[in-house]
Amino acid sequence: MRRNRDGEGSMVESGAHSDQRPLTTSFGRFAQSHGEVSMPVVAERGRAAPTGGESAEFSPEDGSSTDVSSASVRTARASSVGGAPVARRGDRVLAGDKIRETAASLFYARGIRSVGVDEIVRAAHVTKPSLYRAYKCKDDLAELFLRDYLCSFNDRMAGFEAIYPSDPRAQIIAYFDDLTKRAVRPDYRGCALSNALLEYTESDHPVRRRAQELKQDIREWMTAKCRETKVADPETLADRLLLLMEGVYGAGQAFALPGPAAQAAALARLVLDAAGCAAP
Numbered sequence: 001m002r003r004n005r006d007g008e009g010s011m012v013e014s015g016a017h018s019d020q021r022p023l024t025t026s027f028g029r030f031a032q033s034h035g036e037v038s039m040p041v042v043a044e045r046g047r048a049a050p051t052g053g054e055s056a057e058f059s060p061e062d063g064s065s066t067d068v069s070s071a072s073v074r075t076a077r078a079s080s081v082g083g084a085p086v087a088r089r090g091d092r093v094l095a096g097d098k099i100r101e102t103a104a105s106l107f108y109a110r111g112i113r114s115v116g117v118d119e120i121v122r123a124a125h126v127t128k129p130s131l132y133r134a135y136k137c138k139d140d141l142a143e144l145f146l147r148d149y150l151c152s153f154n155d156r157m158a159g160f161e162a163i164y165p166s167d168p169r170a171q172i173i174a175y176f177d178d179l180t181k182r183a184v185r186p187d188y189r190g191c192a193l194s195n196a197l198l199e200y201t202e203s204d205h206p207v208r209r210r211a212q213e214l215k216q217d218i219r220e221w222m223t224a225k226c227r228e229t230k231v232a233d234p235e236t237l238a239d240r241l242l243l244l245m246e247g248v249y250g251a252g253q254a255f256a257l258p259g260p261a262a263q264a265a266a267l268a269r270l271v272l273d274a275a276g277c278a279a280p
Helices: 027-034 095-110 117-124 128-134 138-163 168-183 192-199 206-228 234-254 260-274
Strands: 003-005 011-013 056-058 066-068 074-076 086-089
Touching: 095 117, 095 128, 095 138, 117 128, 117 138, 138 168, 138 192, 138 206, 168 206, 168 234, 168 260, 192 206, 192 234, 206 234, 234 260
Parallel strands: none
Antiparallel strands: 003 011, 056 066, 074 086
């Protein structure tokens, strides 16, 4: 089998994983347990994202292994991962999903570049060949982690829209109220997209490009939401709110708790009021 080297110097199997295949939004399971994000919806505007292969060897802690073929896989829906299908055999999650969830936990807690492939497979209790059957390389896994993170943002906002239908101001305020609570948690690590942009300074690196694309998606979403408020200058309002968000992502990690991040919700209300979007 022909092999290529990934950006971390590891040998990877060519043709292992396609970005167009269905995927499980594994970041949501990790993030829910850490209080960072709610359960994610299906990745990329309702399209499913990669699961990690039709067949994967899963090695549990007792050292045994099971080869799971697509014919023996059943799909568990909705409540487990916010609507995204999860490939399982019985109650056992496939290796690709376990790898993805484990990588999400490590990447968010410590940064992407500080976590190696060997550490991921050890923490996931799978074999390295299982990882490379599911994903082309670590960069591929990192990009999917970022996509999953954006899905968690979209899912959180969808929840607020359901609670406050036809009230965009209340939806925005609900997000900042929630962000303020999360940002004062001891395990808060800010925004995974912002963190990735700080880690990957090379302008042509695929992980940096992916983070930039997803950040732009958030800016477009915020601009559209501000247009719903009918303010005179929704673009300026959106950018001011985005700057507030980015400030919270950094302040939540930089200062002793509760710190300046605790003021985010109050400041969001002032920004909305100043733009002409006052409370009814």
